[in-house]
Amino acid sequence: MAAQVRLLENRWDDAKAAALDEPGKLLYRSNLLGADKRITNYGGGNTSAKVTETDPLTGEPVQVLWVKGSGGDVGTIKLDGFATLYQDKLNALKGIYKGVEDEDRMVGFLPHCTFNLNPRAASIDTPLHGFVPYKHVDHMHPDAIIAIAASKNSRELTKEIFGDEIGWLAWRRPGFQLGLDLEAFVKANPQAKGVVLESHGLFTWADDAKVCYELTLDVINKAIRWLAERMEGKAAFGGAVTQSLEPSERRAVAARLMPVIRGMIGKAERKLGHFDDQDAVLEFVNSRDLRPLAALGTSCPDHFLRTKIRPLVLDFDPAKPDVDAVLAGLEKALEDYRADYTRYYETCKHDNSPAMRDPNPVIFLVPGVGMLSFARDKATARIAGEFYVNAINVMRGASTVSEYQGLPEQEAFDIEYWLLEEAKLQRMPKPKSLAGRIALVTGGAGGIGRATAERLAGEGACVVLADIDADSLASAHEDFAKRFGGDVVRSVALNVTDEAGVISAFADAAVEFGGLDILVSNAGIASSAPVEATELSMWNRNIDILATGYFLVSREAFRLFRRQKLGGNVVFVASKNGLAASPGASAYCTAKAAEIHLARCLALEGADAGIRVNTVNPDAVLRGSKIWNGEWREQRAASSKIEVSDLEEHYRNRSLLKLNVFPEDIAEAIYFLASDASAKSTGNIVNVDAGNAQSFTR
Known part of the structure; x- marks a missing residue:
């Protein structure tokens, strides 16, 4: 085992560091340390540097403590994530400290020490850094060190491993007193380069940024080696008593x-x-x-x-x-x-x-x-x-x-x-309207589906993008991850007519996010032909995707909703054609009508479990649509006896409001029906077609 130990790698680049000022080196050091979860966990630990700055009031040089601000993460922190405090004002707080019962009051004085009106709040660990009389201080939570710190005889183990180089302090809650304890330890042990805090973590210090970084790595690596040697040949946790499933x-x-x-x-x-x-x-x-x-x-x-x-x-x-x-x-x-x-x-x-x-x-x-x-x-x-x-x-x-x-x-x-x-x-901000919600959007990489997923994610929902188009799906996933963060988006290649694929997609949603709250059934196609020229394959394809596909995804959503017992929300994206017949599109219109009636049936079945089912009927949403990028555009232009280039203007003029309908318009209606704003609506149809008298619901 010892031969296979993976030690921390020194990733310091002298050439890169040479171009940085002291705050820049602090940021560089912090990001290097935070990049490895074996050194510290997300949001855990902090770093600092005492830097000579020019006082904006006097023009005189002053010592300023740069320290990770409250709530930050050293691995991803930027310069504006550091709090800055006058070191002399921080030291002056010792004169008004009354003892451990005064800890919380002392935090209220930290803003009075702020340098240069920095709005970043100082953390409770600020005195721990400020009172250590070295320019650079690292406080990390390495697994190997905490394994020693959380051992029953941690003091003896620390001495055995590190000798006098690294000291030990008994458990104390972070705060002003622990900062004073650290200061006293350093003064009493001038040879020490750091200290293990019982049940907590590691402090190391030096007067140079690189030396401090390398010292932190060396101390952790020494602990890793020591543990590996002691653990070699021993079964962890008393050994296995059961085996993992596949x-x-x-x-x-x-x-x-x-x-x-x-x-x-x-x-x-x-x-x-x-x-x-x-x-x-x-x-x-x-x-x-x-x-x-x-x-x-x-x-x-x-x-x-x-x-x-x-x-x-x-x-x-x-x-x-x-x-x-x-x-x-x-x-x-x-x-x-x-x-x-x-x-x-x-x-x-x-x-x-x-x-x-x-x-x-x-x-x-x-x-x-x-x-x-x-x-x-x-x-x-x-x-x-x-x-x-x-x-x-x-x-x-x-x-x-x-x-x-x-x-x-x-x-x-x-x-x-x-x-x-x-x-x-x-002080945490109020949650967005769909915070904690999980949405699966079929046809999620197309115009309406993508706009809908964007609207839901923007309101705090996690989204599963499901689409049959692998390239568009990958592009959409990458875009959403960049804009909303990788945690909130997943994607799954899905043909909604494939029963096993649908079951698998919903199981993936359950594993990735824990369940489901919203299904937006949006996958679609379109076809146009006189009835006598309509092939059976065209008829079946419309029914398979627009009726059977909607049934399959709804069935899985209902199964998941009923297991969760948290209610649920289904929104169908149908069409004006589901209410108003159009010549030369019998297969499409019939399948869309089936969609609408399926939604009504599901609204009846789901009500007892708090499952709402509603429908949005778009019309002529050309922009960003995969459907309108194919033969459908030419076919509808031919049906209306106009040029393809005039189609968008034709639909705008045909509407009562003389407006074009865009994907984000449909997304807004879907969001309304998927949110608590429509909590008392089910079995409804919302037309988003800029007005079409033929499709008025009756």
Whole structure:
């Protein structure tokens, strides 16, 4: 094992660094450190540099602390993510500090130390950096170091591994006093280059940016090597007691579990899910010590703030994979978890503690399958899973070389329900109208489908783009990922007439996001021919895509909605032609009429489960449409006895309002029907055709 250890790589580029000023080197160092999750997790840890600046008031040189601002991530931070504070004003705060009971009050003084009117809020860790008498300071949360820090005899292990080079400090909640403790340690131990904080992480310091970066890597790599040597030949977590299912079987189990879990924990606030079955997760969930270690909870404050203090382990035996039994016991398992969380809150709360938050688990561990994580948005669910992987790595190391210990419940509570943490939560922006919702859009890479997915994503929904056109689908996915973030978009190649493909697409949505809230059935074609010239193949193709295809995707959506028990929303994109007959398009018009009537039938069937089904009828949406890029354009022009180039003007003049209809117009109507703004509407038809008397609904 020791020979296969993967050490951290020194990625410092002297030529690149030479062109940077001191704040630039701080940013460079921060991004390098944050790029590897073994060094620190997302949003965890912080970096700083004490830089000589010109005071804008006096013109004199002053020392300024540049430190990662509140809520930032060192891996992706930009220069504007750093708070800047006068070092002398920060030092002056020591004179008004009254002791540990004064911690929260001291945070209110940090804005008074701001340099150059920087609006970036300073974090609670600012004194930890400011009071260390070195120019450059790194505070990281490396798995290898926290494995030592979370061991029962962490002080002795730190001494054994690092000697006097790296010291050790007992657990203390981050804040002003811990900053003073660090200052005292450095003064008492001038030979030390850093310190391990019990159950927390690593501090390192130097007077040069590169030296500090390389020191941080060297200390972590030394811990990695030491752990690897001690763990070689030993079974992690007491060894495996069960085997993993095959990858496709693991996803199938997750696809069945996640919508039901989402429904049970998401009634007050919709949740998004994430599935992880990487090797580190499977090693843990298949192990003998899974339950006792999981029950101890996480150690590092950053871990349990994201994951709650402990996960829920589901009773699943991959040797006898009975998903129905797990589902049958799920409600009781959640009741027990919520009861224990309530006990934790009631036991640990203070007179001024915030009200108890959501008592449901964030992390679900399934033997033989993997880990499910749920949160209010996809990115947070994913990041929570990443944090628990960090916790797994910590438990692996600590439990193998020593005895792992989680943070005591009272300490965990005092951080989770810290009034400063509550204030941060209260400052979060109001969720968008579709936050926590999941939408699947068929024909999602075409004009109407793409505009609809964009509208829904813009309101906070996660979207699954489904389309038969692989090239257009890939282009749409790439565009959405750039504009909305990779977490909120998935794509699936889908022929809506393929029953197995439809079933698979909805299972993918369940695994990727946890379930489904909105189906926009939009896949379409168009054809034009006199009835006597209409081939049976043309007739069947229209019926297959526009009627059977809409039935297949609706059926899967209904199945998912009923498992979730959160209601649901189906919007059909039909056509003016479904209400108003057109000559030379009998196959198309008939199939569209079938769509509309299917929607009415589904509205009747879904009402008892809170499933709403509505229809949008567009007309003559030429721009961006795949349908209008083919023969349909020529055929409709010929039917109206006009030139192809005059078709758009022809439709504009034909409308009562004398307006063209665009994809975003249809998307707006779909958004209305998919949102809570239309919560009391089902079985309805909204025409978006700029006015056509023939298609007035009656």
